[in-house]
Amino acid sequence: MWARSPVVQGLAALAIYTVAWLSTTGAPMLNHLSNAHLDQASMDPNFYTWCLRWWPYALGHGYNPLFTHALEAPAGHSLAWVTTVPPIALLATPLTLTVGPVMTFNLVTAVALPLAAWAAFIMCRRLTRQFWPSLIGGAVFGFSAYQMNHVTAGQLNLVYSLLLPILGYLIVRWYEGSIGVRAFVLLAGLLMTVQFYLFLETFADLTAILAVSLIAAIALAGPTARPAVLRLAKQLGLAYGIAIAFALPYLGYALTSRPPNLKTVTELDVASLIVPRPKNVGGAGWLQHLAAAPHPISAAGYVGIPLLVVAIVLAITRWSSRLVRFLTCMLVFIIVASLGRVFYVEGHQLTSLPWSQLWSLPIVRNAYPARLMLFAYLVLAVVTALFLVRPARWPWLRWAAGLLVIAAIAQDAPTMPVLRQTTVPTFVSSSAYRSTLKPGEIVVVVSRIGNAGMLWQADTDFHTRLAGGYLNQAINTRTDLPTEVQALAHATPQIVAQFEAYVRQQKIGAILVDRRQEPRWVGIFWKVGLQGHRIGDVLVYPINGCRTCHALSQSQIGPPKSLAAAAASGSGASSRGA
Helix, strand or coil: CHHHCHHHHHHHHHHHHHHHHHCCCCHHHHCCCCCCCECCCCCHHHHHHHHHHHHHHHHHCCCCCCEECCCCCCCCEECCCCCCCHHHHHHCHHHHHHHCHHHHHHHHHHCHHHHHHHHHHHHHHHHHCCHHHHHHHHHHHHCCHHHHHHHCCCCHHHHCCCHHHHHHHHHHHHHHCCCCHHHHHHHHHHHHHHHHHHCHHHHHHHHHHHHHHHHHHHHHCCCCCHHHHHHHHHHHHHHHHHHHHHHHHHHHHHCCCCCCCCCCCCCCEHHHHCCCCHHHCCCCHHHHHHHCCCCHHHHHHCCCHHHHHHHHHHHHHCCCCHHHHHHHHHHHHHHHHHCCCEEEECCEEEEECCCHHHHHCCCCCCCCHHHHHHHHHHHHHHHHHHHHCCCCCCHHHHHHHHHHHHHHHHHCCCCCCECCCCCCCHHHHCCHHHHCCCCCCEEEEECCCCCHHHHHHHHCCCCCEECCCCCCCCCCCCCCCCHHHHHHHHCCHHHHHHHHHHHHHCCCCEEEEEHHHCCHHHHHHHHCCCCCEEECCEEEEECHHHCCCCCCCHHHHCCCCCHHHHHHCCCCCEEECC
């Protein structure tokens, strides 16, 4: 019957996931697709919007895409250890060149979770041969707390995780004998290559998980199955050889520069496994207190009681199955590994873990242990599908548990932090910048919007170079501004002198202030002698070598003052229309 066709069921699953997502939590992304409006308080959405435009721009102009002079100008900055998502950027190039990077980012972000759920569905269906258990299993992975936590932040490198279940699907096909060895090795190698360039950390995590999985499979397999596992290990090794060969151009460049050193809490808090995010606790005060305790990174590790119960019940009732024993062992290992260096409970550090020094090694010291939970959700997807397939006893109870799993996922769904209007000023969207700023001119963009300068740069097709730009947490501080400019928020005579020296030495052409999102301290620019003029919703301060700049005493600096207040008091910032 046509309805039982794997292709038809796969398309049906993708349609169900897409409609369910885009008609509920993901719906705000569809409103005003041409607007930059996802989590504009964060640096990440506008950073990835920039990345989507950077790769086709760099390759189209013959530039090295792993180094940019468009940021941190005039020196520029290496992108070797920055997650610029080249596979997504290159695949989306026709869309980016047609509708622009902002709409492309919104579309790419909106479909990420349904695609991840669909990929997990096809893996589960290959194992179970049943639609509904696989549909719920796919939802467990695609709409997990990990996926939803990162999609609200617009982190394309983390939400495009569909390659992992697709690799699992290929392994199942290989084990069945429905795919040849050469096809398997080639396809697995290409998948690993794409994952390498999509996000190196997930590639490294995948390598570690596959190694442990093979060891566990060899230990748990019977005498008849063990040779097959050994053949699988050999063929995965060949696939890695293909991936490394394709990765050599990057590795040859990246290893010439030192990777940054990340210092932040990156471990999973045990409480996060069962406690949802604070806004989703149903008004229970004591539960809200617990939910607020773990650090934000750990929020992506929420599993929920129903899903944990399903995993435990499956392990108890079907322990005789080698597959169930394998999945249970891997789930326990992954959760324990996600704890990282330190054992956290409700935000409290209880003790260091015995293997904490492993996370200090050069290869993994910048990794987030909590991100290993992505693989736990993939295991839980298979566990859920197996739990629901052909239940011999109490089928209604099992399906009730499956519905509880979906309810727990839906209950923890976040609110998409989407603004109703774009944060791109008319100064950019109307091309007014072309008559004001010279091509290649170095500018500083001052705004409370995260990475506003990178957003404007992407939307203007890199008309100017940017002094500053937030690349990632290990490279930058919490600001997208140059240090000498950000320091003006707490100005002293010495800081003002350092600012004047900076704009002269670095040949800054102009400072652009976002009038709609101006920080309170920007009035310092007219105090130091810069003359600004308003063009639409941006105030432009030409530097002109800082010839009009002058030193300030502490009494002249005074307390922080907003630009609006400065303009009202006749600050010297004239206005002219766009």
